[in-house]
Amino acid sequence: MLDIHDIRTSKALVIQRLQKRHFNNAAESVERLLVLDQQRKTAQLSVDSTAAQLNLLTKQIGQLMQQGKREEVALVREQTTTLKIAMKTLVPQLQACEKALQHALYELPNLPNAEVPEGKSSADNELVYQSSQVPINNAAQLPHWELARQYDLVDFELGNKITGAGFPVYKGRGARLQRALVNFFLDEAQHAGYEEIQPPIVVNEASAHGTGQLPDKEGQMYQLKDTTFYLIPTAEVPLTNLYRGDILSQTVLPIKNVAYTPCFRREAGSWGTHVRGLNRLHQFDKVELVQIALPEKSYGALQEMCAYVRYLLEKLELPYRVLKLCGGDLGFTAAFTYDLEVWAVGQQRWLEVSSISNFEAYQTHRMQLRYRDEHHRTQFPHTLNGSALALPRIVAALLENNQTASGIRIPPILHPYTGFKTIA
């Protein structure tokens, strides 16, 4: 959520930034917001001043009662009635104004940072880095779903039977490989200074609100029947909401948390081509990093997170590239995002395995997460998160890129975790 104060004071900049992400009717939305804000202010003032008069009279009555001046009490009571009647219309007016303003604020996405490249779609994202050796398919190299079947690592049909499409069953060395990756990612994150958290994978509405999944985007989440609980689409939701509503001491920043969780996504409407095998699932595993940082240090933290995820990919010996998302491709709540993609030789495709974003103060405004600065004032810290990493596509790339005539080679860094060096 954007800060209404900022919108008030730097309207032109807000509009310009919203246009950068190709947000429809940016100028109109902002103008409407300012009108709503003004209405809210006016309503607030009339409520407050009426309440002030009422409180004054009420106090008088108390005093007069003690002095036993009955007839004067009756007189003052008369006056309160008119004010009370006025309040009956003023208060709902104010509430309506507040609600309208709140809703309008929720509808505005975050402002892209100044460094975000111009562009409309994923085609306009800026290539920041690409591994020098990107293998070309030699026609004998299979996509991972073939390999998964050949070595009996993932059973998609069994998943269909138990649950449905997008819920694969990992078996034997496939399951072991998953667990190895989770442990590898968690161990590395700990070394990089992240505290491990095991959060609930079911969250309430307030949490879904805090990180921006609600309102309006409930289509991406599974809701538990007869409840207002949701299965998390990413550990970002419970991790960031750990601090919802808190006023932190500046000295605890930056907070660095990591969690492994399964993630659940309905992906309503996006089912179809290009989603074969492990490419897009309803349930998948992910290790997620979250940082809460001082505003002036958040972009340093973003660079640090990006460097860390690149380190992981290099340890896994996967060819990858780094993209800076353009304004039009940026997620609703993000101010700046790096996408990391690995090359899957069997499919001749780049697969997104990590998205590292700085949300600046957008989420902290929403969840009223603040810290106290050296002048004892409350300020909004920045939140960041990034996958480190999303499992299924890493598995897909490992299988495809490391396939040989004699089996699938496991990168050495994982050997202590898998207990095997090849899948043959």
Next chain:
RNA sequence: GGAGAGGUGGGUGAGUGGCUUAAACCAGCAGUUUGCUAAACUGCCGUGCUCUUUUGUACCGGGGGUUCGAAUCCCCCCCUCUCCGCCA
């Protein structure tokens, strides 16, 4: 699933209709003093809106009601805890 208790400021916890933003204690912050593995004393110490400030106003789980006036009385809802049952 059955029964009961309770939700007050960072924590503990007083407060049963006006003098309560709310006692007291702890924690925290600032300072003074002594000196030593800390203590004593003094002051400050909730958040939002309004906003240069003051003032004003709202908030004692949420919503509604009674009243000139509600943390306090009434109704509904939510949540937490305890005991029993079942159970990983």
